[in-house]
Amino acid sequence: MTSILLPDSEAELEAIIAEAAATASPIAIHGGGSRDIGRPVQAARVLSTQAMTGVTLYEPHELVLSARAGTPLAEIEALLDQNRQRLAFEPIDYRPLLGTHGQPTIGGVTASNASGPRRIQAGAARDHLIGIRATTGRGETIKSGGRVMKNVTGYDFVKLLAGSWGTLGVLTEVTYKLLPKAETETTLVFEGLDDIRAVEAMTTALGTPFEITGAAHLPGTPSQTLLRFEGFANSCEYRTARLRELLAAFGDAEAVRDGASADLWRAIRDAGPLDAGEDEVVWRISVKPTDGPAVAARLHAELGARYFFDWSGGLVWATITGPTDGGAASVRSLMAALGGHATMIRAPHGLRASIAAFQPEAPAVKAITRSIRESFDPAGVLNPGRMG
Amino acid sequence: MSAILMPKPDERVLARRDTIIAGLAALLPPEALITSEDERRAYETDALTAYRQMPLAVVLPQTTAQVAAILAFLNAEGVKVVARGAGTSLAGGALPTADAVVLGVSKMNRVLNVDIPNRTIRVEAGVTNLGVSAAVQHLGFFYAPDPSSQLACTIAGNIGMNSGGAHCLKYGVTTNNVLGVKMVMIDGTIVEIGGEALDAAGLDLLGLIVGSEGQIGVVTEATLRILPLAEGARPMLMGFQSAEACGACVAAIIGSGIIPVAIEYMDRPAIRVCEAFAHAGYPLDVEALLIIEVEGSEEEIADLISRITAIAAEFNPSTLKVSQSEAESAAIWKGRKSAFGAMGRIADYMCMDGTIPTGQLPRVLTGIADICNGYGLEVANIFHAGDGNLHPLVLFNANKPGELEKAEAAGADILKLCVEVGGCLTGEHGVGVEKRELMVHQFNTIDLDQQMRIKTALDPQWLLNPHKVFPLEGRPV
Numbered sequence: 001m002t003s004i005l006l007p008d009s010e011a012e013l014e015a016i017i018a019e020a021a022a023t024a025s026p027i028a029i030h031g032g033g034s035r036d037i038g039r040p041v042q043a044a045r046v047l048s049t050q051a052m053t054g055v056t057l058y059e060p061h062e063l064v065l066s067a068r069a070g071t072p073l074a075e076i077e078a079l080l081d082q083n084r085q086r087l088a089f090e091p092i093d094y095r096p097l098l099g100t101h102g103q104p105t106i107g108g109v110t111a112s113n114a115s116g117p118r119r120i121q122a123g124a125a126r127d128h129l130i131g132i133r134a135t136t137g138r139g140e141t142i143k144s145g146g147r148v149m150k151n152v153t154g155y156d157f158v159k160l161l162a163g164s165w166g167t168l169g170v171l172t173e174v175t176y177k178l179l180p181k182a183e184t185e186t187t188l189v190f191e192g193l194d195d196i197r198a199v200e201a202m203t204t205a206l207g208t209p210f211e212i213t214g215a216a217h218l219p220g221t222p223s224q225t226l227l228r229f230e231g232f233a234n235s236c237e238y239r240t241a242r243l244r245e246l247l248a249a250f251g252d253a254e255a256v257r258d259g260a261s262a263d264l265w266r267a268i269r270d271a272g273p274l275d276a277g278e279d280e281v282v283w284r285i286s287v288k289p290t291d292g293p294a295v296a297a298r299l300h301a302e303l304g305a306r307y308f309f310d311w312s313g314g315l316v317w318a319t320i321t322g323p324t325d326g327g328a329a330s331v332r333s334l335m336a337a338l339g340g341h342a343t344m345i346r347a348p349h350g351l352r353a354s355i356a357a358f359q360p361e362a363p364a365v366k367a368i369t370r371s372i373r374e375s376f377d378p379a380g381v382l383n384p385g386r387m388g
Numbered sequence: 389m390s391a392i393l394m395p396k397p398d399e400r401v402l403a404r405r406d407t408i409i410a411g412l413a414a415l416l417p418p419e420a421l422i423t424s425e426d427e428r429r430a431y432e433t434d435a436l437t438a439y440r441q442m443p444l445a446v447v448l449p450q451t452t453a454q455v456a457a458i459l460a461f462l463n464a465e466g467v468k469v470v471a472r473g474a475g476t477s478l479a480g481g482a483l484p485t486a487d488a489v490v491l492g493v494s495k496m497n498r499v500l501n502v503d504i505p506n507r508t509i510r511v512e513a514g515v516t517n518l519g520v521s522a523a524v525q526h527l528g529f530f531y532a533p534d535p536s537s538q539l540a541c542t543i544a545g546n547i548g549m550n551s552g553g554a555h556c557l558k559y560g561v562t563t564n565n566v567l568g569v570k571m572v573m574i575d576g577t578i579v580e581i582g583g584e585a586l587d588a589a590g591l592d593l594l595g596l597i598v599g600s601e602g603q604i605g606v607v608t609e610a611t612l613r614i615l616p617l618a619e620g621a622r623p624m625l626m627g628f629q630s631a632e633a634c635g636a637c638v639a640a641i642i643g644s645g646i647i648p649v650a651i652e653y654m655d656r657p658a659i660r661v662c663e664a665f666a667h668a669g670y671p672l673d674v675e676a677l678l679i680i681e682v683e684g685s686e687e688e689i690a691d692l693i694s695r696i697t698a699i700a701a702e703f704n705p706s707t708l709k710v711s712q713s714e715a716e717s718a719a720i721w722k723g724r725k726s727a728f729g730a731m732g733r734i735a736d737y738m739c740m741d742g743t744i745p746t747g748q749l750p751r752v753l754t755g756i757a758d759i760c761n762g763y764g765l766e767v768a769n770i771f772h773a774g775d776g777n778l779h780p781l782v783l784f785n786a787n788k789p790g791e792l793e794k795a796e797a798a799g800a801d802i803l804k805l806c807v808e809v810g811g812c813l814t815g816e817h818g819v820g821v822e823k824r825e826l827m828v829h830q831f832n833t834i835d836l837d838q839q840m841r842i843k844t845a846l847d848p849q850w851l852l853n854p855h856k857v858f859p860l861e862g863r864p865v
Contacts, residue, residue, distance in 0.1 A: 084645065339584065
């Protein structure tokens with residue numbers, strides 16, 4: 001029986017981790033438990049941040065919000081919505097894909113450097129995160145950044161901790177910059193393009209000044225290529241019209257507006273178009289956009305992969321059934337040839353224990369990673385092995 | 389005698405100078421090694437000119453392999469290395485010591501690849517910031533971070549300091565626009581981090597490297613995001629009779645859902661000096677001036693300007709003027725971007741770089757005035773109003789004994805005030821030597837020790853730009 005530790009203060013958290021370090025007893029770190037990704041952590045105890053909750057600062061006119069790490073994302077989004085603001089990086093909700101049930105927390109969003117379709121224009125969590133507090137594997141709480149928009153004081157641990165999956169420290173409080181919610185959104189849908197033509201259309205669109213905030217391609221019969229525009233109504237109107245003209249060679253596009261458009265992108269954000277079956281392994285592959293079609297074609301030809309593209313081709317979501325390694329050998333050799341990286345997001349427990357979910361690093365980079373991790377967590381008690 | 393102390397040079401290194409130079413000469417073509425006093429003098433300071441120190445030698449490698457050979461050799465010899473881009477640091481980031489070798493990347497200045505479909509450019513680190521934009525402008529693209537020194541400053545320096553600029557309100561700073569780097573570690577190991585994809589595998593090492601002030605490795609190449617140029621852009625000027633009204637107007641614009649590409653603030657002394665230099669048409673009868681720039685199509689620009697004008701009306705601007713031509717726009721920006729140079733014509737100055745929560749602006753401006761009055765010094769304020777990054781210029785006369793020290797003391801008080809109201813010591817210039825000893829006001833020992841552990845882990849002898857960022861006392865090495 002795994003016991004769950006629920007500290008409700010930094011002091012309590014520090015004491016737990018210091019004791020764990022002293023006795024070399026690893027701890028698995030959870031937020032809401034909705035994004036169970038990476039190698040399963042071998043630990044007798046689970047520590048959850050769920051008792052450390054609450055928005056600690058919200059200044060709508062300064063576009064800034066701080067919250068303790070266990071605060072549910074839904075609570076923060078509801079609060080921001082009241083002031084027509086949002087976290088612009090559109091964090092993925094992993095629950096539909098992973099079949100998990102917990103409440104995603106702002107700490108989990110941060111520790112996984114979550115992002116979504118708007119990444120092509122607005123960046124990921126790390127690009128909006130401006131301050132952190134975290135308790136390291138030494139049982140000490142550090143801060144980095146703060147609550148102001150521009151800050152280069154000292155090393156940027158804000159970025160380093162974002163996406164560290166609880167392996168350097170347990171986030172206790174995070175501060176994000178916010179953006180106004182768009183007044184309207186419109187999606188242009190082109191039909192019947194093959195993968196290569198679709199990526200051509202999307203990269204062409206992103207090379208124009210018309211500020212596209214989503215570019216995805218869903219193969220199928222017929223295929224759909226989607227381009228999202230957000231902003232003031234008249235500006236969206238103008239930009240979609242200009243884009244239609246510029247992309248005339250790719251056919252006519254239907255316009256989908258507001259709520260219907262938002263539904264499309266919510267599904268794309270959460271990898272919904274994969275409609276992944278229970279026995280399928282799911283990969284998230286990040287490459288330069290023009291390499292997307294080649295990656296998908298190879299995986300389809302070799303392993304019968306099903307897939308769709310986000311980020312104008314730069315993000316390939318793929319499902320693989322069959323090979324005992326979940327397709328890892330093929331995916332890794334493709335990445336070695338093309339550059340980019342792949343993460344096994346969903347797989348049976350046994351496979352996750354035996355195959356590295358995250359892209360293996362080159363030896364020189366691995367050495368840097370190891371020395372950084374040792375300096376934050378010398379006893380190796382925080383989520384050991386989770387990132388490989 | 390200046391307030392910032394540099395440690396005594398290592399006599400053992402000074403004594404071995406000839407051997408060290410011979411070792412470097414064996415690794416480099418003759419033109420890449422500078423040893424004569426005359427030529428070294430160009431490298432004795434950066435844009436923090438109050439501090440000067442002749443380095444042991446200067447190397448100007450042309451390839452990553454040469455950088456690797458230099459670092460491996462100096463690491464084995466235990467010699468300090470100060471990496472240098474164009475030497476435009478206002479924080480003394482490139483200030484050498486007598487026992488250090490300056491490693492300049494200025495000769496590594498080729499554009500390696502432009503990839504329009506993937507919107508990236510690969511450059512050697514010695515390419516200038518403006519050189520990046522220049523390489524893609526004919527294709528309709530630009531590189532977003534735009535520090536005032538962009539004509540001279542290099543991508544290497546921008547990465548070292550995580551440089552910003554006037555337009556980062558919309559487009560982010562350096563760290564948001566770098567996708568990959570090639571970097572040489574102190575032992576000569578060459579690493580590739582990131583690439584052309586939007587995210588990289590593993591820990592966010594790129595995030596750590598950007599802004600590490602040359603203390604973790606020497607970046608020799610970088611892959612940068614380039615963005616399509618807007619169809620058009622137009623600045624407008626808005627003058628107010630008080631800092632309060634001006635600050636409230638900025639908050640209201642941002643609160644309305646508009647994020648202009650830039651919102652720049654100048655106070656009366658700054659307006660006067662910049663207007664005298666650039667003849668930009670700035671109003672001289674206001675306490676505070678905003679330059680607000682919006683972009684898009686003609687219709688979008690007109691729409692945004694009318695929305696902003698309507699919001700501003702509530703705050704009674706005494707001047708409101710929209711640029712009517714390219715020439716006028718250029719003059720408006722010339723005034724702002726040459727502010728530091730223009731100020732330098734009338735006085736010596738210390739340029740501060742704190743960031744504050746934007747709501748604290750009136751309080752902090754009053755505080756700055758009080759602090760400078762207390763020292764008997766004048767101050768002019770330039771401010772990235774949208775993101776709270778302040779640049780008070782504390783004016784002094786370097787020829788008057790004691791004035792530099794007074795200006796430094798006033799600057800330190802101003803930065804402490806920034807931290808006190810919830811802000812930070814430096815928004816975009818970096819800590820360098822200038823703010824090294826002030827770090828204790830923003831961070832406690834636990835914070836600083838963890839940062840220094842990373843330094844030790846990646847540069848065990850503390851040879852890379854060692855006398856910067858962290859207070860001299862309490863270091864592990």
